[in-house]
Amino acid sequence: MFDVSACFAGIVGEDHLVVGARIPQEYGHDEALTAPPIAPGYVARPATAQEVSDLLVAATRFDVPVTPRGSATGLSGAARPVAGGLVLSFERMKAVLEVDTENHVAVVQPGVTLAELDQEAGAVGLRYTVYPGELSATVGGNVGTNAGGMRAVKYGVTRHNVLGLEAVLASGEIIRTGGRISKVSTGYDLTQLIIGSEGSLAVVTEVIVKLYPRLVHGATVLAPFETVEGVLEVVPAIVASGLSPSIVEYIDDRTLDAISAFLELDLGIAEKVRASAAAFLMVALESRDKDRLDVDVEELAGLVVDRGALDAYVLQGSAARTLVEAREKSFWTAKAVGVDDIIDVVVPRSQMPALLRRTQALAETYHATVAGCGHAGDGNVHLGVFCPDDDQRRKLLSDVFALGLELGGALSGEHGVGQTRADHYLELEDPAKIALMRRIKAAFDPAGILNPGILPAAV
Amino acid sequence: MFDVSACFAGIVGEDHLVVGARIPQEYGHDEALTAPPIAPGYVARPATAQEVSDLLVAATRFDVPVTPRGSATGLSGAARPVAGGLVLSFERMKAVLEVDTENHVAVVQPGVTLAELDQEAGAVGLRYTVYPGELSATVGGNVGTNAGGMRAVKYGVTRHNVLGLEAVLASGEIIRTGGRISKVSTGYDLTQLIIGSEGSLAVVTEVIVKLYPRLVHGATVLAPFETVEGVLEVVPAIVASGLSPSIVEYIDDRTLDAISAFLELDLGIAEKVRASAAAFLMVALESRDKDRLDVDVEELAGLVVDRGALDAYVLQGSAARTLVEAREKSFWTAKAVGVDDIIDVVVPRSQMPALLRRTQALAETYHATVAGCGHAGDGNVHLGVFCPDDDQRRKLLSDVFALGLELGGALSGEHGVGQTRADHYLELEDPAKIALMRRIKAAFDPAGILNPGILPAAV
Ligand SMILES: Cc1cc2nc3c(=O)[nH]c(=O)nc-3n(C[C@H](O)[C@H](O)[C@H](O)COP(=O)(O)OP(=O)(O)OC[C@H]3O[C@@H](n4cnc5c(N)ncnc54)[C@H](O)[C@@H]3O)c2cc1C
Ligand SMILES: Cc1cc2nc3c(=O)[nH]c(=O)nc-3n(C[C@H](O)[C@H](O)[C@H](O)COP(=O)(O)OP(=O)(O)OC[C@H]3O[C@@H](n4cnc5c(N)ncnc54)[C@H](O)[C@@H]3O)c2cc1C
Numbered sequence: 001m002f003d004v005s006a007c008f009a010g011i012v013g014e015d016h017l018v019v020g021a022r023i024p025q026e027y028g029h030d031e032a033l034t035a036p037p038i039a040p041g042y043v044a045r046p047a048t049a050q051e052v053s054d055l056l057v058a059a060t061r062f063d064v065p066v067t068p069r070g071s072a073t074g075l076s077g078a079a080r081p082v083a084g085g086l087v088l089s090f091e092r093m094k095a096v097l098e099v100d101t102e103n104h105v106a107v108v109q110p111g112v113t114l115a116e117l118d119q120e121a122g123a124v125g126l127r128y129t130v131y132p133g134e135l136s137a138t139v140g141g142n143v144g145t146n147a148g149g150m151r152a153v154k155y156g157v158t159r160h161n162v163l164g165l166e167a168v169l170a171s172g173e174i175i176r177t178g179g180r181i182s183k184v185s186t187g188y189d190l191t192q193l194i195i196g197s198e199g200s201l202a203v204v205t206e207v208i209v210k211l212y213p214r215l216v217h218g219a220t221v222l223a224p225f226e227t228v229e230g231v232l233e234v235v236p237a238i239v240a241s242g243l244s245p246s247i248v249e250y251i252d253d254r255t256l257d258a259i260s261a262f263l264e265l266d267l268g269i270a271e272k273v274r275a276s277a278a279a280f281l282m283v284a285l286e287s288r289d290k291d292r293l294d295v296d297v298e299e300l301a302g303l304v305v306d307r308g309a310l311d312a313y314v315l316q317g318s319a320a321r322t323l324v325e326a327r328e329k330s331f332w333t334a335k336a337v338g339v340d341d342i343i344d345v346v347v348p349r350s351q352m353p354a355l356l357r358r359t360q361a362l363a364e365t366y367h368a369t370v371a372g373c374g375h376a377g378d379g380n381v382h383l384g385v386f387c388p389d390d391d392q393r394r395k396l397l398s399d400v401f402a403l404g405l406e407l408g409g410a411l412s413g414e415h416g417v418g419q420t421r422a423d424h425y426l427e428l429e430d431p432a433k434i435a436l437m438r439r440i441k442a443a444f445d446p447a448g449i450l451n452p453g454i455l456p457a458a459v
Numbered sequence: 460m461f462d463v464s465a466c467f468a469g470i471v472g473e474d475h476l477v478v479g480a481r482i483p484q485e486y487g488h489d490e491a492l493t494a495p496p497i498a499p500g501y502v503a504r505p506a507t508a509q510e511v512s513d514l515l516v517a518a519t520r521f522d523v524p525v526t527p528r529g530s531a532t533g534l535s536g537a538a539r540p541v542a543g544g545l546v547l548s549f550e551r552m553k554a555v556l557e558v559d560t561e562n563h564v565a566v567v568q569p570g571v572t573l574a575e576l577d578q579e580a581g582a583v584g585l586r587y588t589v590y591p592g593e594l595s596a597t598v599g600g601n602v603g604t605n606a607g608g609m610r611a612v613k614y615g616v617t618r619h620n621v622l623g624l625e626a627v628l629a630s631g632e633i634i635r636t637g638g639r640i641s642k643v644s645t646g647y648d649l650t651q652l653i654i655g656s657e658g659s660l661a662v663v664t665e666v667i668v669k670l671y672p673r674l675v676h677g678a679t680v681l682a683p684f685e686t687v688e689g690v691l692e693v694v695p696a697i698v699a700s701g702l703s704p705s706i707v708e709y710i711d712d713r714t715l716d717a718i719s720a721f722l723e724l725d726l727g728i729a730e731k732v733r734a735s736a737a738a739f740l741m742v743a744l745e746s747r748d749k750d751r752l753d754v755d756v757e758e759l760a761g762l763v764v765d766r767g768a769l770d771a772y773v774l775q776g777s778a779a780r781t782l783v784e785a786r787e788k789s790f791w792t793a794k795a796v797g798v799d800d801i802i803d804v805v806v807p808r809s810q811m812p813a814l815l816r817r818t819q820a821l822a823e824t825y826h827a828t829v830a831g832c833g834h835a836g837d838g839n840v841h842l843g844v845f846c847p848d849d850d851q852r853r854k855l856l857s858d859v860f861a862l863g864l865e866l867g868g869a870l871s872g873e874h875g876v877g878q879t880r881a882d883h884y885l886e887l888e889d890p891a892k893i894a895l896m897r898r899i900k901a902a903f904d905p906a907g908i909l910n911p912g913i914l915p916a917a918v
Binding site: 100101102103104145146148157159160169173175179180181183186187190192195196197213236242288292346348350378379380409411412413414415416417421425429430432434436437440442443455456 | 656805
């Protein structure tokens, strides 16, 4: 009798297929806080695009849904498999195939982690600038979620840093899009369409990413403010200044307290200032030239103090790195203190104060607490929501997402819709667009085999 | 008896519909050199998205193909209508609706020209950085072709500078995509899919564009080289230098001669240098700070001379502007001297010398002459092709496009496929991708009413 797992094993080899109860629980979830593990039926670790192609053809034949998986650090449940489905894991496709110093690109396999790519690019003075807080994430996962991160304010998000793809369609066809070129006007931009599609349109098997020169001189300014709105009001002026900061983050005091305690950090902020500060702005500058950096840092410090900062601490070297790392750890800290959910609404920069003020008011109505930090330069706010009652929390989130849209934004700036926001997204998005996305999905994947747990196929 | 033109006139008003023989010839073509005028049946000038929607519904009902038209400065025949079809002209939808100085965006109607937008943004110290050589082009046309231009090396092309759209589907549904936000991860990126689709997926009725601060200090370095390859070999080093030039162009001597004669220009280059130079590099720097600019210009001049330039002239103010304007005029010059076609192959920056060398060899085989200039920082070469025999020229182009692809590039970096390159594109592109694009086209426009003269519907 013919057997599905024998067929999958025939493609990737016995050693690279795990079936049923032998599958470790980690393959059943990502880091989304509200998406408990599910048991997939199969985990395959392909080594080549051709193996991926064969797996997709087989999965279609046997009607087994397929979920591509990077490091599963995603925060929306987009890499959570379908029960009984096939997980494609890229643990064996993680090579940096080339760092091209002439054209400033790297050609990588999807399973390479950001830490690994940074190491290889750094060895020749270059950098992949997409910088989410978790460097064990993969480039394939970045493409899936259109990841952003701290440096997006200067360098853009994943879609601005990916120039081309090799991808496998549900039919098994292997296509190549884009190239080592930063512009092209021939046909529809399939690269951009696949980026951010959360594994629902095609499986990515190679990525051409843009690299930038590493600017060697850097400093970070940390500025406490009396109110959260105060921090956020100063952001448009910083972005407009032409100082071209590489990082513009804010952290509220509750979050900074929690991180400092969790990491046993001392940031050297005067006790008095700490006591009267409700939020902190963190801005990083970088330069090819030490003198220019110093002048720019002074201008920046002046700018924030003029606009209401209680002080401006200039951190260099390891102190600056510690601060950035602390910010990176905010998710783990929030998780450790038992946050119920984390959202990442994005609004026009100028609307951040309104978003935060009105979100606080909404939280009070639902007897919930919200606290957080965010990529302030991009209008992207990460809020931890403490509200254990599922029903109440669902309503609060629905109101906050609607508020984000009302202010001209979207319900996620970088984490994605995944499985955990599909119902909210469907509730808020124009039905004409949802219907159009479903037709696009069908144009790529008529049998609906690819990551069917997420929109637009889901629900 | 019911009449199509009465229906269209009922939507836009009698005054804004032109029919049949009354239609001026200019509505029948764009600037593509090999696409002679065609006679459309109707030209409608809608005033609102709702009128566009009504027109599309009516056109579908009567099976009249529709071609959106900006200023028809396009170079691929993408705005050339279908015989007897309906041209949608945006002459009445050309308002700058808002310049938002806090979020650094402008909200514009599609018919606004680049010159008009530049004026409004410039009034508050900002700039829309997409800068093709022809400032009578519209923002809607930029979206249609994914226009590039001289500043793309620093600021990216249209797709990097458009944050959101209002667009009308063939069904008449009016959708909004994106917003005044630079990142979003909710659903497929319809903004990016529509950009570069040459009016074949949706009609754009509003565009949200990114604006940047105008940097007030600028200078341009003009460097003659003994060979064209010499110029192109230095380009990767300039882009890699971190000097962040806003323009990196090259011009070959034949083209510079023609432009100088056409415009009666004197660029003040020493006679001896002029005589031994086969090509010129033109690099613009800009800065917030005059002193930094001066230092950077010196570094740049040193860099090009070290790498083989015969000299380096630093032009400021009006001399620099004259040079950039001369470069802008290269198309009109080539047209005036009777060029047979102009192509804009793009390759990885490092492959430009190989592209030019091998293209020259190909041209010789076909007894043709090629000369040109290009956006060297982007690997995008604009070549005038002198080869009056249609059949020979077709073969030459086919070989050059194949060469571009072989070197890792594409047949157009910014002009597009349109009507004039559809056959070449189809010949060279992967059939699996063409088939996929056709399915995407059908997902947007099942009746095939929108710009059916161009790919992927055409041929
Ligand atoms: C501490 C922490 C901090 C974070 N900070 C940020 C941040 O600042 N900014 C940000 O944007 N995100 C952030 N994230 C979220 C996460 O790191 C990113 O979403 C990242 O892009 C996910 O990469 P991954 O390899 O873990 O992908 P996964 O979670 O495994 O997958 C993500 C999506 O991509 C798809 N996918 C994966 N590989 C492929 C492939 N080869 N082909 C097709 N689809 C594929 C999956 O199906 C899924 O839909 C953070 C997460 C944590 C835990
Ligand atoms: C002298 C000269 C120099 C040039 N230099 C450059 C250059 O450096 N870089 C570059 O990229 N291009 C250049 N071009 C080409 C041209 O200027 C650009 O392609 C420009 O984007 C076309 O704008 P347009 O308004 O003229 O569009 P059109 O030619 O009218 O239309 C172009 C395409 O857009 C579609 N379109 C127009 N409006 C809409 C709408 N509202 N909704 C949907 N689709 C629409 C049309 O159907 C068509 O497919 C140059 C042209 C000339 C004549």
